[in-house]
């Protein structure tokens with residue numbers, strides 16, 4: 386389904402863009418202010434400092450569809466600090482099922498820069514001013530028959546094409562829920578696939594297509610060794626180059642108040 390889709394073929398272009406890709410923040414009510422809440426604030430600080438054009442959340446922003454209103458309010462307050470588009474893809478923890486948090490609260494009504502991808506058939510958004518097309522298929526039911534990238538459309542026009550997907554990078558179908566196959570990445574021909582579900586950064590680029598799991602920015606979720614909580618900064622450079630940097634969040638995210646929210650490494 387296309388929404389806000391405007392093609393201006395005569396003056397289509399791909400401006401340089403800078404994009405923050407995160408996933409698996411897992412905002413939850415426990416131990417509030419939680420590492421997840423601190424991580425989200427740090428990411429917003431970083432997005433402001435880096436002057437990114439777009440903020441992508443590839444699933445599992447919330448730990449569950451049952452988080453209380455006060456936690457949703459915290460997220461809304463953070464998104465309101467940004468003037469750029471914030472794109473949220475429902476993952477398996479915050480799936481777009483009947484009791485979904487995204488049906489309970491209209492985040493866009495409170496933070497107009499936020500878009501939640503909710504079309505169960507996959508949803509396309511167009512940002513003509515950014516020369517950008519976005520697409521993502523939310524998880525409604527996390528099971529082996531749902532394939533997050535299976536219905537990705539063909540490229541349309543001379544725009545940047547970025548997809549969001551939440552699921553398991555799989556060798557073959559029938560094993561994992563919400564499987565994402567290597568050949569689906571390679572064959573789509575899009576510029577970048579922003580992945581979520583794995584909690585540690587992983588580059589799964591295939592063919593000409595750049596695709597990465599951002600890893601969780603939340604230090605008690607990232608689960609691996611110290612300093613592994615991460616996000617990704619993508620730079621799209623005209624006419625068609627995609628460059629990404631892994632951003633490792635500080636192990637003690639409290640530095641957000643001082644030297645900046647994250648520690649950058651190559």
Ligand SMILES: [Mn+2]
Pocket residue numbers: 444445476477478551581582583
């Ligand atoms: Mn997940």
